[in-house]
Amino acid sequence: MRTRTPRTRTPRTKTPTAKTPRTAYVLVVLALLATGSGAVAGCGGERAGDHGARGGDDGAEARREARARQVAAAWDGSGAARIWRAGYHPAGEVLQPPTGGFHEGADQRAFTAQNFVLRGTLPAAGHEEGEVRWRSGAPLSLPLTSAREAYASVARGRDDGPHLTVTGARRGTMTVATSRGPATVPAWLFSLEGYDTPLRRAAVAPSGLPEPPIGPARNRSEGELAPLLGLVGVGADGRSVTVAAGHGSCDGGAVVDVLESRDSVVLSARVTGVRKGPCTAEMRRQKVTVRSSGPLGDRVLLDAFTGRPVPYARSEGSSPSGGR
Numbered sequence: 001m002r003t004r005t006p007r008t009r010t011p012r013t014k015t016p017t018a019k020t021p022r023t024a025y026v027l028v029v030l031a032l033l034a035t036g037s038g039a040v041a042g043c044g045g046e047r048a049g050d051h052g053a054r055g056g057d058d059g060a061e062a063r064r065e066a067r068a069r070q071v072a073a074a075w076d077g078s079g080a081a082r083i084w085r086a087g088y089h090p091a092g093e094v095l096q097p098p099t100g101g102f103h104e105g106a107d108q109r110a111f112t113a114q115n116f117v118l119r120g121t122l123p124a125a126g127h128e129e130g131e132v133r134w135r136s137g138a139p140l141s142l143p144l145t146s147a148r149e150a151y152a153s154v155a156r157g158r159d160d161g162p163h164l165t166v167t168g169a170r171r172g173t174m175t176v177a178t179s180r181g182p183a184t185v186p187a188w189l190f191s192l193e194g195y196d197t198p199l200r201r202a203a204v205a206p207s208g209l210p211e212p213p214i215g216p217a218r219n220r221s222e223g224e225l226a227p228l229l230g231l232v233g234v235g236a237d238g239r240s241v242t243v244a245a246g247h248g249s250c251d252g253g254a255v256v257d258v259l260e261s262r263d264s265v266v267l268s269a270r271v272t273g274v275r276k277g278p279c280t281a282e283m284r285r286q287k288v289t290v291r292s293s294g295p296l297g298d299r300v301l302l303d304a305f306t307g308r309p310v311p312y313a314r315s316e317g318s319s320p321s322g323g324r
Helices: 058-075 079-084 105-113 147-154
Strands: 022-028 030-033 114-118 131-135 140-143 164-178 181-192 201-202 228-233 240-247 253-260 264-272 282-293 300-303
Touching: 058 253, 058 264, 058 300, 079 300, 105 164, 114 147, 140 253, 147 164, 147 181, 147 201, 164 201, 240 253, 240 264
Parallel strands: 114 164, 264 300
Antiparallel strands: 022 253, 030 282, 131 140, 131 181, 164 181, 181 201, 228 240, 240 282, 253 264
8 A cells, every 4th residue: 555655844944144234125116118129939929017026936036135135245345345436437428429419310320330431540549548537536547548449449330331431539538427426538539521529439448347245146047136238327316227137038028126225236137927938039128227215326336146336338229328
């Protein structure tokens, strides 16, 4: 005769996280835009909803929040955070079009496609340094990139479409949004045929990233925790942050949670509503805007998945913002 051994349940315990900063765990507020291409086979149309869902898995939610707290605790008061705050880390475009924008659609398309032609000479390369200056705090001296290096970073297009003609370059400055607020940055001012004002390109590279005090998350499903694609921008009030997150063809889109501490703001991205069935394998890029309870200020904006600061990433298909 077969007998069945009764199963016993082991009660689950929750271990408190050490060195927990005083935080407020805030659910994401707004998903602005999802972009992507490709047909979806057999899994229905993409849904825009579920951005406020809590995921349906209490265990995953607890692990996600615990990971965010670990990242915050590792960075708060760390040497890496001090190095980060002293550096130059753009949070906005480092390439700015002529004042007032481009005259016609063809020029805008050429700019977006990075189609440029050089008909003139560029200043010779040197080994100089330039200063990045903020409204408060010490300036930072950084090596200057050459005019030719700056031009090469701009003129990457290779198609036969419309192009912009560069006739020369000179040294100047531009204003760039950074992790420390607006900064006056050395720039190369490229003269464009048909324009009275120049195209501006920052002439210094961002500071290197410090060694993070915590490693990346491991063995996490995208429904529990996923890496961010980059920082899109910070609102004028300093409280809204727009990031790019990835998701697939057969899901409800990306959600980003916020964990705030005194010294950091940790963002935890995940994918909601994953549906079974055949789907295309493309990664879709979605802009998600979150709000913090206080201005970002000099707090470090961190990705819970990587354990690193969220890098600035230009939006695909967008043109750099204007202004000087």
